[in-house]
Amino acid sequence: MRVGIVGLGVVGLATGVVLAEQGHNIVGVDVDENKVEGLRCGRSPIYEPNLKEMLDANASRIKFTTDYSELSDADLVFITVSTPTVNGRIYLGYVFDAAKRLSDVLRRNDSIVVIKSTVVPGTARKVKEIVKNDVVSNPEFLREGSAILDTKRPDRVVIGSQSKEAGDVVENLWRFTGAPVIRTSWEEAEMIKYAANSFLAIKVSFINEIANLCERLPNCDVNVVAKTIGLDRRIAPYFLNAGLGWGGSCFPKDTQAFVSFARDMGERLRIVEAAIEVNRERVPRVVNMLKSLLTRGKVCVLGVAFKPNTDDTRESKAIELIRALKAEGYEVVAYDPKARTEEAKMVTLDECISSSDAVIIATEWDEFRGLEERLKDKITIDARRVLDPSKMEASKFRAIGLGVQT
Ligand code: UGA
Numbered sequence: 001m002r003v004g005i006v007g008l009g010v011v012g013l014a015t016g017v018v019l020a021e022q023g024h025n026i027v028g029v030d031v032d033e034n035k036v037e038g039l040r041c042g043r044s045p046i047y048e049p050n051l052k053e054m055l056d057a058n059a060s061r062i063k064f065t066t067d068y069s070e071l072s073d074a075d076l077v078f079i080t081v082s083t084p085t086v087n088g089r090i091y092l093g094y095v096f097d098a099a100k101r102l103s104d105v106l107r108r109n110d111s112i113v114v115i116k117s118t119v120v121p122g123t124a125r126k127v128k129e130i131v132k133n134d135v136v137s138n139p140e141f142l143r144e145g146s147a148i149l150d151t152k153r154p155d156r157v158v159i160g161s162q163s164k165e166a167g168d169v170v171e172n173l174w175r176f177t178g179a180p181v182i183r184t185s186w187e188e189a190e191m192i193k194y195a196a197n198s199f200l201a202i203k204v205s206f207i208n209e210i211a212n213l214c215e216r217l218p219n220c221d222v223n224v225v226a227k228t229i230g231l232d233r234r235i236a237p238y239f240l241n242a243g244l245g246w247g248g249s250c251f252p253k254d255t256q257a258f259v260s261f262a263r264d265m266g267e268r269l270r271i272v273e274a275a276i277e278v279n280r281e282r283v284p285r286v287v288n289m290l291k292s293l294l295t296r297g298k299v300c301v302l303g304v305a306f307k308p309n310t311d312d313t314r315e316s317k318a319i320e321l322i323r324a325l326k327a328e329g330y331e332v333v334a335y336d337p338k339a340r341t342e343e344a345k346m347v348t349l350d351e352c353i354s355s356s357d358a359v360i361i362a363t364e365w366d367e368f369r370g371l372e373e374r375l376k377d378k379i380t381i382d383a384r385r386v387l388d389p390s391k392m393e394a395s396k397f398r399a400i401g402l403g404v405q406t
Contacts, residue, residue, distance in 0.1 A: 001173070002027070004071040006098045007081035008035055008064070010046060010312075011116055011140045014147040015078055017051065020058035022176055027071055028064045039064040047311040047338045050148045068101045076112040076169065077102060079127075080140075083117050085253035089260045090120050099130040106133055112166045116140045118193050118254055120261045124160065124186035134166035137186045138174075139193035144248065145309035154179045160189025194258045198272045201251045203239040205275035208282060211242035211401030222401025223385060242401040244317040244362055244383040245282030247306035252279075252315045283320045286383050287328060289398045290358060293379045298331040300356035302349075303363020303384070305339035313339050318362035321383075325360075337367055353378070361386055 001024045005012045008030040016026045030036050035045045042059065044052045055062070063070070071077055079102075081094040095117055102113060114136045115124055128135040137160035142150035157174045159181060161167030171181050184192070211222040222242045230237025246252070255276050262269045290299065306316035313319055318334075322343045325332050334344040335352040349367070353359055358379035361368050364386050372391035380392065382399040389399055 001025070001075040002073065003173075004029065004074040004077035006030075006068075006071075006077060006079050006102070007094070007117070008032075008039065008045070009080065009082060010048060010144055010147050011142065012078070012080035013044070013046075013051060013055075014048070014142055014151045015080060015116065015140075016062055017054035017058055018148060018151040019173070020061040021054065024061065024173075026058075026062045027074065028062060029066065029068055029071060030064070031066060033066055036064045036066050048147050049145065049309055054148060068105045071102065072105045072107045074106070074111050076114055076173070077106075078114045078116050078138075080116045082249075083119055083253075083257075085256045088256050090253075090257035092119060092123060092126075095119060095123060095127065096130065099127045102133075103131045106131070109133060112136055112169055114138050114170055118197075118250070119190055120194070120257060121187040121190040123190060128162075134161070134163045135186070136161045136163075136166050136170045137184075137189035138170055139189055141193075141196065144312055145307055152177060157181045158184060158189050158192055160184045160186045162186065194254060194261075197250055197254045198258055198269070198275070200239045201246055201255050201279070202271055202275040204241070204243075204246050205278040207240045207242045208245060208400075209278055212285070214401045214403050217403040218406050220403035221389075241364075241385065243282075243364070243385060244286060244321065244400070245279045247315040247317045247320070249306075249312065249314040283317060283324050286321060286360065286381060286400070287324050289381050290325070290330075290360065290379075291328070293381075293396065293398065294358045296329060297357035298333065298355065299325050300352040300359045301325070301332060301334040301344060302336075302352065302359060302361045302368050303339075303365055304334050304336040304341045304344075304346075305363050305365075308363055308365045309338075311336075311338040311340070313341055316341075316363075319343055321360065321362055336363065337365055 003019055003024045003026050005016045005028045008028050016028050020026045079098045081098050084091050112134045113131050124135050124137040139158050157179045159167050159170050207226050214220040214222040226240040229235050230240050255272050259269050259272055304318045322332050332344040333347050333352050335349045360381045361384050364384035368386050372387055376393050379396045
């Protein structure tokens, strides 16, 4: 099939390369000329495991352009543009712009417009009014850091559609994944995406509150609690890692947008609101942990990406931490294997550790595991639980969710 992708962020690129690998011809459109130019020269705009290799291997079936008219005879076009939260509300301008541009260029009335961007319920219905062609809501559940893998092997494929035929075309497209397919209405598909992200954010905030409590009890480790409650299949072990809180380009914006959307509908999502509040307290809490061991000096922050295996720093808790430390008068240096920030001087791992008075682990990169021997004599705060506490010097070490060991 001839497949268009509008918006070349992580979702657009992962969708494009995976469908190209399946033999489809892809036309990727983005308004950012630099990004398109880079992609044409084989440069990936982001670090994502296996993305560059997939771009190279499928280059003959992928074309990048800023020109929407290249989509005029597409069988289907995915909208994968960003939907930022502005003043606590979702901004849908990029989705509607894309829909308007598509309505201008699509020459065939059987071209299908597929919305993958995260959008509040009611959006597909509005897009349908703009484009006239069939519209399918096909929310994305991939995670950054494993975007390609998640696109090839999703837990489920959700297809929200009014037209059975259009839904069938999208279902066939994803059949190779072998994932269960759930056919829904537009509104259900849009709701499922928000409910899923909000639930995961709630899970993390829940275990973070349990972690707070564990810190006040002797011999209590949140990791033991999380692991054990996770053995109950109704709870499941995932998204129970206590730490510095959730960040990234999705949870913070989606939970906010969902809460505002609910209020607009005359309902409250109090548990989601509480999860947001708990998440806001993570960084101040870690700063207070540091203060109890060191009141001034130089701090090395290990990790600036919002999670491992990505160079994405959007809404990164590590960056929020750097800002908070600086506001408290600490000098800050940082190291990350892939990500960069202007908020702190970026140095090598060795320099970061050796030049500082204290170390805070802010992102759980594998590279930070096994550093116990080097950190033993230093004030260390493990905000992502990558170190083995039994190998650390108790008087100089604090970890999220770990009570005093007696
Ligand atoms: C999230 C969802 O997991 C995806 O299913 C969804 O498709 C995506 O948002 C999206 O809406 O596009 P992502 O933001 O890439 O994916 O990252 P996650 O792995 O979900 O992590 C989000 C944040 O939660 C990170 O800051 C991570 O450090 C934190 N987290 C996650 C924890 O603190 N503890 C955990 O146990 C899990």
